[in-house]
Amino acid sequence: MTPEQPKDCILQGQELHLDYAGKSVIAGLNIHIPRGRLTVILGTNGCGKSSLLKMLSQVLPPSKGRVVLDGKTLAEMGNKERARQLALLVQKPELPDGIEVQELVSRGRYPHQTLWQQWSPVDERAVANALSATGLTGMARHQVASLSGGQQQRVWLALVLAQQSDVLLLDEPTSFLDIRAQLSVMDFCKALRQQGRTLVLVLHDINQALRYADHLLLMREGRILAQGAPEELISEQLLRDAFDLDARIIRDPEAGCPMLIPRVSQYDHAWDRREGPV
C-alpha cells in the first residue's frame, strides 16, 4: 500500500536502512508520524519495531537515510536539544542500583540543564507534576527496585513525562502488566495525546492498537506493509499478510472500533513453520 503522507507530520523517516554487523534488518523504509496523534507500530517478533523506534530517536543512527524532526535532521541536532523535543522509553530500561523513585524521575530533567541553568524550581515542578500524574507522589522515596513491575513501569513513564518533550516514543509500555494496568497506561497515553503530545507506541495487542491508535504502522521483515488510520487500514487480508493470522474483524459493540477475533487455533507449535529473524 502506498503510504500517504499525513498533512501535519512531526517526524519522518526517509529511506531508512539499518544493518547489524553487515546484516540488513531494515532497507529503504519511509514513514510519517502525524503531529499530536497516537501512532502504534505493530508487527511480528523480530520484524524491526524496536530498531525503528531507536532510529527515530537517533539512539541507533540509521546506516543510510535520515530522520527529520519538525523540519530538522535529527543527526544534526545536539543530544540535549533532541531530548528536549523527543523522548524514548526502551523495552527493557536498565535500572541504576539503589535508586529512589524521585531521583530516577529527576533524570528526565537532564536535557534541560546547562552550565548556566542548573537545577531550578521549574525542574522541581516538572518532577512533582510527573510523579503526581503517574500516582507516584507517595512513593517518591521508595527504592525503584522494591516496586512491582507495574509500578516500575509507571516510574519510567514519569521519567519520560518529566522530560516534557513533545514527542514520546514508547517501546512496549504495557508488557508484563496486568490488563487493568495495561488499560491505565493506554488511557494515560490517550490523555497525553489529548494534551497535544505526539506518541508512538510499539504494541503487541492488536485490539488495543485498534482501540487507541489514530495511526497504525504495520511492519513485516523490516518493511512497512501498510500505514494509515486503523478503520481504513485493517482487513482480514492485512492480518494474514502481517501476522499469518486467520482472524475475523468485528466491531466493538461499545467503543465502535474494529476488533479482531482469531479463528480457532491452528497456531500450536507453529514456530518452526515461521520464518526466523529477518
Ligand SMILES: Nc1ncnc2c1ncn2[C@@H]1O[C@H](COP(=O)(O)OP(=O)(O)OP(=O)(O)O)[C@@H](O)[C@H]1O
Ligand atoms: N544488537 C543487535 N545485534 C544484532 N542483531 C540485532 C540486534 N538487535 C536486534 N537485532 C536483530 O534485528 C532484527 C529486528 O530486531 P528488533 O528488536 O528491532 O525487532 P522487534 O520487531 O522489536 O522484535 P520484538 O517484537 O521481538 O521485540 C531481529 O532479527 C534481531 O535479531
